[in-house]
Amino acid sequence: MSPAASRPQLAYLTAALDELRAKGTHFNLRVLEGPQQPVCRYDGREVINLASNNYLGLADDPRLVEAAIAATRKYGVGSGAVRTIAGTMRIHMELEEKIARFKNAEASVVFQSGFAANAGTVSAILGKDDFILSDELNHASIIDGARLSRAKIKVFRHKDIAHCEELLQEVAAEPGRKLVITDGVFSMDGDIGPVDKLAALAENYGAIMMVDDAHASGVLGRNGRGSVDHFGMHGRVDVQVGTLSKAIGALGGYVCGSRDLIDYLYHRARPFLFSTSHPPSVAATCIAAFDILEQEPERIDRLWSNTRYFQGELHRAGFNIGGVTTPATETPITPVIVGEGRAAMDFSRALFDEGVMATGIAFPTVPEGKARIRLILTSEHTRAQLDQALETLERVAKKMGILKQE
Numbered sequence: 348m349s350p351a352a353s354r355p356q357l358a359y360l361t362a363a364l365d366e367l368r369a370k371g372t373h374f375n376l377r378v379l380e381g382p383q384q385p386v387c388r389y390d391g392r393e394v395i396n397l398a399s400n401n402y403l404g405l406a407d408d409p410r411l412v413e414a415a416i417a418a419t420r421k422y423g424v425g426s427g428a429v430r431t432i433a434g435t436m437r438i439h440m441e442l443e444e445k446i447a448r449f450k451n452a453e454a455s456v457v458f459q460s461g462f463a464a465n466a467g468t469v470s471a472i473l474g475k476d477d478f479i480l481s482d483e484l485n486h487a488s489i490i491d492g493a494r495l496s497r498a499k500i501k502v503f504r505h506k507d508i509a510h511c512e513e514l515l516q517e518v519a520a521e522p523g524r525k526l527v528i529t530d531g532v533f534s535m536d537g538d539i540g541p542v543d544k545l546a547a548l549a550e551n552y553g554a555i556m557m558v559d560d561a562h563a564s565g566v567l568g569r570n571g572r573g574s575v576d577h578f579g580m581h582g583r584v585d586v587q588v589g590t591l592s593k594a595i596g597a598l599g600g601y602v603c604g605s606r607d608l609i610d611y612l613y614h615r616a617r618p619f620l621f622s623t624s625h626p627p628s629v630a631a632t633c634i635a636a637f638d639i640l641e642q643e644p645e646r647i648d649r650l651w652s653n654t655r656y657f658q659g660e661l662h663r664a665g666f667n668i669g670g671v672t673t674p675a676t677e678t679p680i681t682p683v684i685v686g687e688g689r690a691a692m693d694f695s696r697a698l699f700d701e702g703v704m705a706t707g708i709a710f711p712t713v714p715e716g717k718a719r720i721r722l723i724l725t726s727e728h729t730r731a732q733l734d735q736a737l738e739t740l741e742r743v744a745k746k747m748g749i750l751k752q753e
């Protein structure tokens with residue numbers, strides 16, 4: 348036994364892990380050997396990759412790689428400080444200007460991740476006398492930001508505008524500020540947040556409107572401008588968050604809004620103030636990615652065409668891809684509902700052994716009884732790869748009793 352293993356202080360963690368093992372939901376990390384691609388090698392096995400958020404195949408795009416290398420040669424590998432001390436490089440400002448123009452917003456600020464953008468922004472703009480009205484399926488980073496703000500959190504039922512309004516009425520007489528917040532695309536079910544209706548509601552009640560477009564960035568709206576563009580709501584959403592880590596292919600998160608919102612976040616958002624800024628290579632990569640979004644909308648067309656084809660075939664094969672007891676997907680995020688946590692994890696493992704990488708997701712990430720595998724299409728999957736994945740999914744599901752044998 349190692350000296351650390353004999354110490355009793357952390358034995359409760361071992362017990363908790365044993366409990367996960369007993370439930371069949373413990374996992375080991377799958378290790379990718381090589382770039383993030385439609386077919387790649389995890390743990391030494393070649394698989395069709397339906398698990399990444401690399402929607403547009405940009406994670407290893409040669410032009411982005413070149414941009415990262417060129418910036419590294421020119422500016423080095425690190426920024427050397429937080430943004431507010433000495434770590435704001437010209438290229439950071441260029442990326443923010445580029446994002447603001449792309450999103451048709453006055454200004455933009457980039458954080459180290461989408462998580463940091465959400466948590467840092469919500470906690471900065473609200474305080475303990477304020478109210479946050481949050482969709483029950485909003486992302487963990489929103490929930491953490493809400494908790495850090497110490498504002499009172501009112502959770503409305505998923506996409507339930509009437510319920511959100513009820514909660515707004517309840518707190519209307521309170522002096523605190525109100526923030527209505529939703530994901531643009533919900534990450535577990537793939538449905539689209541009712542940004543148009545919520546923004547109109549927020550306006551009626553004088554509430555701030557905020558959208559987290561992590562899974563909408565590069566996917567929804569013209570050239571992937573996101574949910575606000577998708578719904579034609581420009582100018583009516585006060586705070587737009589996006590990620591640079593999914594369709595954009597690199598790493599980071601951003602907030603778009605008024606010049607004063609961004610200036611305020613410069614002064615008060617804690618991840619901005621207390622954590623070092625991106626290496627210049629990341630900023631350069633993202634700048635190159637936005638050029639591609641503008642110049643190659645056909646990537647997004649391919650993404651949607653793959654999505655329609657794949658989801659149509661899954662539906663035809665009899666899979667439950669949501670829409671009855673869970674929301675129906677409207678995006679490339681494709682849940683295949685299995686039910687019990689252990690069954691979903693077993694399905695995921697069996698698919699991996701047969702050459703398909705599909706994430707198993709169980710409680711507490713999704714409700715008890717709604718465990719699933721989650722598949723994500725990209726623009727770069729070929730029809731042949733999708734057909735092979737469909738054949739495997741059907742064969743393994745039948746063997747495991749997830750699909751009925753005909």
Ligand SMILES: *Cc1c(COP(=O)(O)O)cnc(C)c1O
Pocket residue numbers: 460461462463465486488530532534559561562590591592593598599600
């Ligand atoms: C992935 C995700 C984030 C976090 O983005 P990162 O850039 O990976 O930190 C935030 N919100 C939602 C809805 C997400 O799906």
